[in-house]
Amino acid sequence: MTHSFHPVHSLKLQPELQQPWYNFREYPSNPRLESHVASFWTMDFRPVPGKPSHRVIPDGCIDIVVDLLSPSSRKAAYIVGLTTRSEVLQFSEARSLFGIRIYSESARSILKIPLSAFTGQRIYLEDVLGFKEMYWVEEILSATTISEIVAVAEYHLVRMLADSDIAMNPLVYESLQIIYGRKGNLSVTNLANQVHFSERHLRRVFNQELGLGPKEMLGIIRFQSTLQDFFRGGYSSLADLALKYGYYDESHFANTFKQYYGLSLRSLISKKRRSPIFPI
Incomplete structure (x- = not known):
């Protein structure tokens, strides 16, 4: 599958x-x-x-x-x-x-x-x-x-x-499937409501199983899903791309990008425009 x-x-x-x-x-x-x-x-x-x-x-x-x-x-x-x-x-x-x-x-x-x-x-x-x-x-x-x-x-x-007869904690597994399906574009509160557990319990089991909380995992999957669209050129503008994935605005998107990627979004856009392999 x-x-x-x-x-x-x-x-x-x-x-x-x-x-x-x-x-x-x-x-x-x-x-x-x-x-x-x-x-x-x-x-x-x-x-x-x-x-x-x-x-x-x-x-x-x-x-x-x-x-x-x-x-x-x-x-x-x-x-x-x-x-x-x-x-x-x-x-x-x-x-x-x-x-x-x-x-x-x-x-x-x-x-x-x-x-x-x-x-x-x-x-x-x-x-x-x-x-x-x-x-x-x-x-x-x-x-x-x-x-x-x-x-x-x-x-x-x-x-x-x-x-193997060992599996991930079922609550974390179910939560990850929801996170993947929503491409990370939901809040911890919304995720907790969907799995019918408190945010506090969700954070505890995530940290026990993964070593990071649901907020961090949501941020990573959302960032990666955004990168997929950025790489394919599947957007009309950066503002639209930011809104599609739940970032408040283009500035919020740029700051998050710098955190996860380590380079500014502006520098990557410049490289993308100069590269023949990227769709524009």
């Missing part, structure tokens, strides 16, 4: 960053995993003068990242939890990474513990799943093509989901 939410990432909006020394690509999952995995991705980087950076923006997902240059599987794979602000990573050494971007509601079944354990930090996969599960990371490190790497990841994700 296809997921209704599809996050956008910074390199789609900043194609000028794609250079021979810096390549980021995304790969779709097979139909069996579409409702669990937002995408697979690779990032290859060679250090060059000027200290180029890799921008990570909030997307409501968590990532399992495998360092393809690691000499050992035990420290090759780590988990990156939910984020609420953009992060700029500076690399001084060559990097070759493979990532699995997993929807929050499915990550609990795969990783067995609440996502709140990963908030604001990176944890080695071995410390979460145990040594017995690291053989599939060894298979990824031994693969010679990206298609082989994706095939290994898909096989083991399907297996792990089938074997």
Whole structure:
């Protein structure tokens, strides 16, 4: 089943960053995993003068990242939890990474513990799943093509989901489906009314399960949904785009954009107008 939410990432909006020394690509999952995995991705980087950076923006997902240059599987794979602000990573050494971007509601079944354990930090996969599960990371490190790497990841994700008897808190799961369906464009009060619980209880279970509150998750999904329209050019003006997603005005939209993206909306619009790949 296809997921209704599809996050956008910074390199789609900043194609000028794609250079021979810096390549980021995304790969779709097979139909069996579409409702669990937002995408697979690779990032290859060679250090060059000027200290180029890799921008990570909030997307409501968590990532399992495998360092393809690691000499050992035990420290090759780590988990990156939910984020609420953009992060700029500076690399001084060559990097070759493979990532699995997993929807929050499915990550609990795969990783067995609440996502709140990963908030604001990176944890080695071995410390979460145990040594017995690291053989599939060894298979990824031994693969010679990206298609082989994706095939290994898909096989083991399907297996792990089938074997799991652990699921996300039902209230958080139901709330996330509403948030996705409304593209984040509703208030915490409205969300609480729809799931028939108090705002206080909703905040408590969200923080226990995800490590962030419903307000933060609503903001991330709304921001990402807005980015989808911005990327496609599916709007007549920025004011209309802001109103469509419930921002008070264009200024409110710009301030929120800067918080989540780390760059001003004005600078991105300028890049968009100069880029032939963007619809105008």
